Amino acid sequence: MAGVAEGSGRGADPGADQDRDLVSALAGKQAGRDQAVAYRTRRVVLASHGVMQDQKAGRRRSRALALASILLVILAMGPFVWRVTDDILGGERWTDVATQGSLWICILFPALVAAALVAGWLRQRP
Helix, strand or coil, X not given: CHHHHHHCCCCCCHHHHHHHHHHHHXXXXXXXXXXXXXXXXXXXXXXXXXXXXXHHHHHHHHHHHHHHHHHHHHHHHHHXXXXXXXXXXXXXXXXXXXXXXXXXXXXXXXHHHHHXXXXXXXXXXX
């Protein structure tokens, strides 16, 4: 029984330390430390939320820019598409310089816009 009496000392029982920590937490003696942890956690969460909002705004801005560029290209190509269609249906020859120029513009503009969109998409990927 001497071993039990020696082992029942205050420093040897980890349950007593846990009970003491629990009682002091319930009594509010560690409220200052808990409050500091809560403030730090709140600051980290708010900073993360701000970063996520900035990323979302950047994605929206990129998407709007891509849609605007596509619409501008479609509007700019309208007269060229009309001319090529009119020349081909009207019986003009493919070797006509104006028809070939309009046809090249109708081919190259979408290719350039697609290349710019792919380059922007690849740049944004992590």
